Amino acid sequence: MGVILEIKNLTKKYSGLTAVNDFSFEIHRGEFVGLIGPNGAGKTTIFNLISGLERPNSGAVRFDGRDITGMKPYKIVNLGIARTFQLVRSFRFMTLLDNISVSCLSSRGKEVAKQYGIDEYASSILAAVGLVDKARIPPIILPHGDLRKLQIGKALGTNPQLLLLDEPFSGLSHEEQKGITDLIIKLHDDGVTVFMTGHVLRELMHLVPRVVAMHQGKFITEGSPQEVANNKIVLEAYLGKGSEQLA
Amino acid sequence: MSLNIQKFREKFIGFPTYLKHWVFTFKGGMTLFCLFILFLFPIVTQNPYFLGIFILAMIYTIFAASWDFLAGFTGQVSFGHAIFFGLSAYGVSATLVFNNFTWWGALLVGVTIAVTTGFIVGIICLRLKGPYLALGTMVIAIMLQDLFKIGQLKDYLWGDQGINDVPPLSNSSTVVYYTILIFMIITIIVLIQITKTNIGTIFKSIRDDETGAETSGINTTKYKVIAFMISSAFAGLAGGFYAMYIRSVGPLIFQPLYSFYVLIMAALGGIATISGSALGAFTFIFLSEILRDLNELDPSNALLTAFSDPAFIFSVILIIMIRFVSQGLLRPILEHLKEFWDILLGR
Numbered sequence: 001m002g003v004i005l006e007i008k009n010l011t012k013k014y015s016g017l018t019a020v021n022d023f024s025f026e027i028h029r030g031e032f033v034g035l036i037g038p039n040g041a042g043k044t045t046i047f048n049l050i051s052g053l054e055r056p057n058s059g060a061v062r063f064d065g066r067d068i069t070g071m072k073p074y075k076i077v078n079l080g081i082a083r084t085f086q087l088v089r090s091f092r093f094m095t096l097l098d099n100i101s102v103s104c105l106s107s108r109g110k111e112v113a114k115q116y117g118i119d120e121y122a123s124s125i126l127a128a129v130g131l132v133d134k135a136r137i138p139p140i141i142l143p144h145g146d147l148r149k150l151q152i153g154k155a156l157g158t159n160p161q162l163l164l165l166d167e168p169f170s171g172l173s174h175e176e177q178k179g180i181t182d183l184i185i186k187l188h189d190d191g192v193t194v195f196m197t198g199h200v201l202r203e204l205m206h207l208v209p210r211v212v213a214m215h216q217g218k219f220i221t222e223g224s225p226q227e228v229a230n231n232k233i234v235l236e237a238y239l240g241k242g243s244e245q246l247a
Numbered sequence: 248m249s250l251n252i253q254k255f256r257e258k259f260i261g262f263p264t265y266l267k268h269w270v271f272t273f274k275g276g277m278t279l280f281c282l283f284i285l286f287l288f289p290i291v292t293q294n295p296y297f298l299g300i301f302i303l304a305m306i307y308t309i310f311a312a313s314w315d316f317l318a319g320f321t322g323q324v325s326f327g328h329a330i331f332f333g334l335s336a337y338g339v340s341a342t343l344v345f346n347n348f349t350w351w352g353a354l355l356v357g358v359t360i361a362v363t364t365g366f367i368v369g370i371i372c373l374r375l376k377g378p379y380l381a382l383g384t385m386v387i388a389i390m391l392q393d394l395f396k397i398g399q400l401k402d403y404l405w406g407d408q409g410i411n412d413v414p415p416l417s418n419s420s421t422v423v424y425y426t427i428l429i430f431m432i433i434t435i436i437v438l439i440q441i442t443k444t445n446i447g448t449i450f451k452s453i454r455d456d457e458t459g460a461e462t463s464g465i466n467t468t469k470y471k472v473i474a475f476m477i478s479s480a481f482a483g484l485a486g487g488f489y490a491m492y493i494r495s496v497g498p499l500i501f502q503p504l505y506s507f508y509v510l511i512m513a514a515l516g517g518i519a520t521i522s523g524s525a526l527g528a529f530t531f532i533f534l535s536e537i538l539r540d541l542n543e544l545d546p547s548n549a550l551l552t553a554f555s556d557p558a559f560i561f562s563v564i565l566i567i568m569i570r571f572v573s574q575g576l577l578r579p580i581l582e583h584l585k586e587f588w589d590i591l592l593g594r
Contacts, residue, residue: 051462053458053462072461072466073458073461073462074461074462074464074465074466074467077461077462077463077464078464082462082464083462085462089456089458089459089462090455090456090459091451091452091455091456091459091460092455092456093451093454093455094448094451094452094455098448098451098452099452101445101448102448102449102452102460102463102465103463103464103465105445105448105449105465106463106464106465107464108464109464117254118445154459154463157463158463158464
């Protein structure tokens with residue numbers, strides 16, 4: 001089990017605000033890792049730095065032993081890192097099938113997709129995320145839960161090795177959460193390394209074996225969900241100082 | 248690879264059946280009806296004035312379709328489409344007048360110039376988005392207008408006078424009419440087909456969400472430049488025909504007004520429809536001709552002059568359209584016609 005993603009001393013500053021501060025950790029191939037932290041802890045910024053949407057001020061991101069710091073987003077995707085967004089993004093006026101086809105047309109996705117035909121491969125992904133009956137409608141009329149599934153489908157189209165899921169559960173009902181959870185577990189069983197964020201501990205607790213906690217851009221601790229949940233600093237970050245008695 | 252060949256074969260074999268089916272659909276019937284009228288028109292009248300109106304409208308259709316392809320399907324709104332139109336017009340005129348090219352040779356040169364310019368403009372404007380892209384392209388057009396006007400460069404760029412006495416495509420209006428009609432049909436078919444292919448899917452994804460397309464692993468930069476090149480090729484085609492039709496070309500061809508006209512035409516027909524630009528261009532040209540006649544009724548009447556100025560009237564129309572029918576005229580008209588059609592057939 002080699003290291004698939006290595007983040008080293010990553011720092012990102014916006015004018016006056018340090019969103020990510022000297023952050024380091026590793027993810028091994030085939031792992032299932034969660035990243036937790038209260039709102040504004042810098043989780044999304046970390047994802048943006050990994051996926052190339054933003055450049056770090058210092059530090060490095062290594063994927064599969066290769067330095068990908070500051071690379072163009074599409075190049076990073078074609079190396080095998082796909083991501084979803086906290087606020088759902090979709091191609092609003094295109095059918096769901098076309099939405100998935102776009103990622104199947106990326107140079108990495110195409111390698112697999114062209115063996116089956118782009119449309120056929122895209123349909124199989126739609127079937128995998130459970131949207132195949134809605135293949136011909138545009139996403140503007142879809143409910144939120146389906147949009148989350150679509151996002152994961154779009155990421156899958158690029159045939160990723162590492163999947164970054166940014167708050168895959170936010171704004172979902174309990175039923176919808178369960179659907180997404182099953183989907184993510186199935187993907188992980190298929191061999192995709194999954195790295196996901198969440199600001200509510202409960203959702204992640206049952207799902208991931210290892211959790212990384214951050215607060216105000218800083219690394220706090222990592223370990224099993226139980227260990228992290230009992231960590232004093234984590235509790236402080238979530239509930240405020242002096243809350244260990246309450247918990 | 249064999250999969251593609253198989254798909255192609257299936258399409259090829261199925262095409263006659265598809266065509267037969269298509270003709271009897273509403274859309275197919277309407278298209279054939281319009282084509283029928285366009286093909287019959289020169290037989291009905293040989294009047295060069297009326298033929299001229301149609302020729303101009305068809306040239307503008309090509310121009311508007313090229314703009315619609317870039318703005319409606321790739322989301323790159325250009326306010327300087329006259330760049331490609333004008334440069335190609337200059338290229339065609341120069342090769343026709345000074346090098347004695349045949350019309351298709353000159354057109355080829357014009358389109359090549361336009362595509363090259365499209366490539367360069369695409370690269371320059373890569374980082375610009377939305378209103379900044381519109382501004383950037385507009386400024387390039389204005390720069391070109393000034394550059395071609397400079398008297399000191401007259402030996403190279405023909406100065407204020409431009410190039411005159413450009414030979415026409417053919418001495419017979421009917422031949423010109425049919426040539427341009429065929430090119431217009433090819434343009435519309437090619438552009439619509441491009442939007443249906445894989446590359447068209449990528450273009451549409453860039454229009455809907457550029458960051459999303461990039462995080463789907465698409466090299467958006469590359470495809471934006473390709474879209475610019477395709478669009479400029481057809482804008483160049485229109486420019487070449489325009490130069491041969493008007494028979495002269497000057498720096499004024501780069502003026503923002505031409506870029507504005509094409510925008511109005513595409514918006515009139517409906518953005519992201521391609522074939523809507525035909526409706527837009529024909530409406531535009533017919534209205535301008537009517538307005539000109541209106542002005543000639545009484546040229547001394549100031550109010551009439553103002554209200555018969557195409558730029559003024561069309562600006563007003565554009566504002567009204569943005570408020571009430573922002574999706575353009577083509578779709579609502581087709582819907583109403585379809586209802587009428589269904590009533591006629593008793594459905």
